[in-house]
Amino acid sequence: xxxxxxxxxxxxxxxxxxxxxxxxxxxxxxxxxxxxxxxxxxxxxxxxxxxxxxxxxxxxxxxxxxxxxxxxxxxxxxxxxxxxxxxxxxxxxxxxxxxxxxxxxxxxxxxxxxxxxxxxxxxxxxxxxxxxxxxxxxxxxxxxxxxxxxxxxxxxxxxxxxxxxxxxxxxxxxxxxxxxxxxxxxxxxxxxxxxxxxxxxxxxxxxxxxxxxxxxxxxxxxxxxxxxxxxxxxxxxxxxxxxxxxxxxxxxxxxxxxxxxxxxxxxxxxxxxxxxx
Ligand code: ATR
Numbered sequence: 311x312x313x314x315x316x317x318x319x320x321x322x323x324x325x326x327x328x329x330x331x332x333x334x335x336x337x338x339x340x341x342x343x344x345x346x347x348x349x350x351x352x353x354x355x356x357x358x359x360x361x362x363x364x365x366x367x368x369x370x371x372x373x374x375x376x377x378x379x380x381x382x383x384x385x386x387x388x389x390x391x392x393x394x395x396x397x398x399x400x401x402x403x404x405x406x407x408x409x410x411x412x413x414x415x416x417x418x419x420x421x422x423x424x425x426x427x428x429x430x431x432x433x434x435x436x437x438x439x440x441x442x443x444x445x446x447x448x449x450x451x452x453x454x455x456x457x458x459x460x461x462x463x464x465x466x467x468x469x470x471x472x473x474x475x476x477x478x479x480x481x482x483x484x485x486x487x488x489x490x491x492x493x494x495x496x497x498x499x500x501x502x503x504x505x506x507x508x509x510x511x512x513x514x515x516x517x518x519x520x521x522x523x524x525x526x527x528x529x530x531x532x533x534x535x536x537x538x539x540x541x542x543x544x545x546x547x548x549x550x551x552x553x554x555x556x557x558x559x560x561x562x563x564x565x566x567x568x569x570x571x572x573x574x575x576x577x578x579x580x581x582x583x584x585x586x587x
Pocket of ligand 1: 441465466467469501504514
């Protein structure tokens with residue numbers, strides 16, 4: 311069998327997903343291709359979806375700005391994806407489109423792989439910085455993995471409260487409070503776009519109260535070592551890079567499509583090198 315995969319979104323010409331999935335195909339010794347299928351928001355999405363149906367893919371990824379829009383075109387949706395309200399992976403099987411969200415689970419896999427000792431203890435207090443789409447995926451994966459001691463800090467408290475409504479044990483604080491109480495968290499997960507190129511000197515909070523016991527994780531991967539991670543490292547904390555979420559969400563998508571789980575160690579190093587330029 312020769313697999314046909316793809317990615318829909320806009321703009322996606324610089325996406326790293328083809329490189330990742332082509333490596334997965336090689337690694338698992340499967341035949342196939344992964345194409346960029348850019349859909350301009352000015353064009354008809356419905357027409358693009360009927361063309362996509364006709365293309366007979368085995369599966370595709372969905373990225374910004376279509377992760378929510380795709381839902382009405384699905385035949386089925388996985389429970390987690392439904393809770394999150396966003397789909398990043400579609401399995402095309404027997405003419406049906408089934409939607410999944412691999413972002414949060416991918417993030418948990420990446421963290422577990424890097425810091426298994428931290429992830430095992432689900433009573434550890436977790437601080438989530440941000441309350442947007444990325445935070446939502448990670449929050450649901452944390453809850454799914456049994457974490458309940460979660461605090462959300464966000465610039466807009468209204469948005470943080472809306473996200474916190476997902477579970478009655480979740481706390482909400484301001485970014486300033488989070489900064490003050492930083493020493494009380496075992497893991498800090500930065501999910502906003504703050505610090506991303508070309509604003510690489512920006513930081514969503516200062517880490518002046520950080521202790522060495524905390525793991526600081528940033529989902530931004532351009533640059534690989536964000537200003538936040540640089541400060542965390544200077545203060546002696548363990549750091550977790552954002553590129554691994556990209557890799558592990560792709561690994562889980564590939565598994566949904568093919569039933570095979572590719573090995574990651576070499577790819578992890580390869581992607582890191584690419585991002586470091
Ligand atoms: P994504 O899907 O990538 O998470 P999003 O849903 O637009 O994108 O969410 C962006 C997140 O980054 C939000 O938490 C946003 O905070 P607000 O809810 O207060 O807007 C946060 N964010 C973006 N720019 C920020 C900034 N300059 N300072 C603080 N938070 C910022």
